[in-house]
Amino acid sequence: MSLPHVLLGLLWSSPSTGYDLARSLEEDVAPLWRAEMSQIYPALARLRRAGFVLLRVLGPRRGPRRNLYRITATGRREVKRWLAEPAAPPSSKDEGLTKIAFLEALPLPERRALLARYERTIAEEIRRLRETAPPHGFLREARRGAIDRMEATRRWVRGLAGESPAVAAPPAAAAPPKKR
Amino acid sequence: MSLPHVLLGLLWSSPSTGYDLARSLEEDVAPLWRAEMSQIYPALARLRRAGFVLLRVLGPRRGPRRNLYRITATGRREVKRWLAEPAAPPSSKDEGLTKIAFLEALPLPERRALLARYERTIAEEIRRLRETAPPHGFLREARRGAIDRMEATRRWVRGLAGESPAVAAPPAAAAPPKKR
DNA sequence: TCACCCTATATCTGAATTGATATAGTTTTC
DNA sequence: GAAAACTATATCAATTCAGATATAGGGTGA
Numbered sequence: 487m488s489l490p491h492v493l494l495g496l497l498w499s500s501p502s503t504g505y506d507l508a509r510s511l512e513e514d515v516a517p518l519w520r521a522e523m524s525q526i527y528p529a530l531a532r533l534r535r536a537g538f539v540l541l542r543v544l545g546p547r548r549g550p551r552r553n554l555y556r557i558t559a560t561g562r563r564e565v566k567r568w569l570a571e572p573a574a575p576p577s578s579k580d581e582g583l584t585k586i587a588f589l590e591a592l593p594l595p596e597r598r599a600l601l602a603r604y605e606r607t608i609a610e611e612i613r614r615l616r617e618t619a620p621p622h623g624f625l626r627e628a629r630r631g632a633i634d635r636m637e638a639t640r641r642w643v644r645g646l647a648g649e650s651p652a653v654a655a656p657p658a659a660a661a662p663p664k665k666r
Numbered sequence: 667m668s669l670p671h672v673l674l675g676l677l678w679s680s681p682s683t684g685y686d687l688a689r690s691l692e693e694d695v696a697p698l699w700r701a702e703m704s705q706i707y708p709a710l711a712r713l714r715r716a717g718f719v720l721l722r723v724l725g726p727r728r729g730p731r732r733n734l735y736r737i738t739a740t741g742r743r744e745v746k747r748w749l750a751e752p753a754a755p756p757s758s759k760d761e762g763l764t765k766i767a768f769l770e771a772l773p774l775p776e777r778r779a780l781l782a783r784y785e786r787t788i789a790e791e792i793r794r795l796r797e798t799a800p801p802h803g804f805l806r807e808a809r810r811g812a813i814d815r816m817e818a819t820r821r822w823v824r825g826l827a828g829e830s831p832a833v834a835a836p837p838a839a840a841a842p843p844k845k846r
Numbered sequence: 847t848c849a850c851c852c853t854a855t856a857t858c859t860g861a862a863t864t865g866a867t868a869t870a871g872t873t874t875t876c
Numbered sequence: 877g878a879a880a881a882c883t884a885t886a887t888c889a890a891t892t893c894a895g896a897t898a899t900a901g902g903g904t905g906a
Contacts, residue, residue, distance in 0.1 A: 488761060489892085495768035505854050517757055518764045522894060527856060552854065565771045573762035573784055575791035576819060577697060578812045581668060582753035584698045587808035588675035591745045604753055611755035628767035631822045632758050638818030639756060642811045669862080685884050705863060707886060732884065 490529050491568045492519050494538060494561050501542075501556035504530055514621035517611075517632045530555055538564050582607065583639070586646070594653070601647040608640040670709050671748045672699050674718055674741050681722075681736035684710055694801035697791075697812045710735055718744050762787065763819070766826070774833070781827040788820040 496502070496510055508526050511519065521529075530553075533539045538561035544552045557565075582604045589597050615633055620626045647653060676682070676690055687710075688703050701709075710733075713719045718741035724732045737745075762784045769777050795813055800806050827833060 488764070492764060492768075495771065498768065498771050503854075504856095515764070515767060517755075518760055518767060520757065520759070520893095523855085524857075524895080525893065562771070565768065569765050569768065569772055569780060570776070573765055573787060575787050576758070576760045576762060576816060577700065578756075578815060579700070579759075580698055580756045580812070582756060583808050583811050584668070584672060584695070585749050585753055586811065587695060587698060587805045588672075588678065588745065588749065589804040589807075591675065591678050591742070592749055596750070600749060607753060607755050624769040625767045627769075627826060628763050631763050631766065631819065631826070632760075634822045635758060635815055635819050636756060639811065639815050642814045646807060646811070683884075684886095701862095702864065703885085704865080704887075 488568065489519070489521050489525060490533050490538075491565065493526065493529055493533065494557060494565045497539060497555060497557040498562070498565060501554050503552045503554055507555075513618060514625045514629075516615060516618070516629055518628055533561070537561075586643075597653050598647060601643055601653065605640055605643045605647065608636055608643065612636050612640070668748065669699070669701050669705060670713050670718075671745065673706065673709055673713065674737060674745045677719060677735060677737040678742070678745060681734050683732045683734055687735075693798060694805045696795060696798070696809055698808055713741070766823075777833050778827060781823055781833065785820055785823045785827065788816055788823065792816050792820070
């Protein structure tokens with residue numbers, strides 16, 4: 487629904503090619519929004535049909551020809567309109583937390599192992615994000631927000647692993663009918 | 667990729683119908699994973715073909731006939747296998763934070779308005795989650811984790827809105843060519 | 847010089863997901 | 877007693893998304 491808007495947002499300050507958009511998306515917008523080339527090119531085509539961007543074909547400098555996209559006045563209006571409409575609350579679709587929700591299916595030692603491993607996974611992702619060159623302006627702020635949120639999750643996972651009772655003995659109500 | 671696994675996880679402790687799974691998904695797994703009926707029925711069919719669940723058709727008690735799904739031993743093994751494989755780090759695809767990343771496109775007062783509104787949206791979602799009956803066992807824990815994360819995000823948004831400089835004047839590097 | 851990597855474009859498949867619609871009986875409400 | 881809401885199933889179209897593949901020129905290193 488809003489990949490086109492993200493692309494418009496990236497084009498706000500300077501025109502660029504689809505390839506550069508893909509790189510910028512992965513490096514700067516990083517964990518907040520991801521998309522493959524196979525999504526980006528069709529999205530740019532649609533933006534063009536909608537009149538939100540203009541295409542200029544450049545002679546090849548290195549490799550094949552380059553398609554440079556530039557945001558139009560209509561495109562800028564569209565970005566503002568998008569920003570102005572209310573955002574959906576974070577849905578937090580999260581594989582790791584979801585697995586924790588079904589931890590009941592595992593015996594004790596594996597429960598602990600899962601929590602420990604997931605905490606490591608998050609910690610590693612945070613480190614990776616910190617290592618890559620931070621973007622500028624609000625892009626940097628937003629990335630900090632994402633990292634902040636991951637850190638909260640990491641602390642929470644660690645906390646759950648620490649309260650041994652919860653990991654050791656889930657509340658009776660949901661205990662599986664373990665064949666004794 | 668893992669809706670089938672979530673369904674298996676819900677079937678772990680007791681068999682139920684597609685309808686009940688949909689309700690349980692929305693009420694208990696709530697913000698961690700969502701799915702529409704139109705996803706659930708095909709997923710159940712695939713689980714059945716894979717031998718992870720068994721179907722028993724019940725005579726209608728209220729309304730039409732009911733299809734009761736029960737997890738098989740193979741299904742339980744599959745859940746354990748799924749839980750054992752490493753989970754991807756939270757990608758935090760988040761419309762609200764993404765919009766903040768492009769706040770540069772808005773004039774000052776609207777920036778503040780956007781942040782304030784997003785904070786309200788999150789607060790409301792948290793309240794809504796707290797009001798609905800909490801699930802049992804690890805489902806409850808996981809929900810707490812999700813709420814915890816939302817609260818962290820809310821605090822962060824509030825913090826950003828509070829540091830007026832950031833909202834008032836983004837770092838020069840990315841400052842828009844404000845016609846002064 | 848040959849192989850490999852990087853820039854750069856683009857398409858295709860298939861799965862995941864959303865949203866709308868259809869059907870039909872039962873229970874609740876006015 | 878009619879309308880509305882709930883239980884329950886299911887399909888369809890459209891879109892999003894991920895992963896693989898194709899093409900092609902230029903630069904880099906063994």
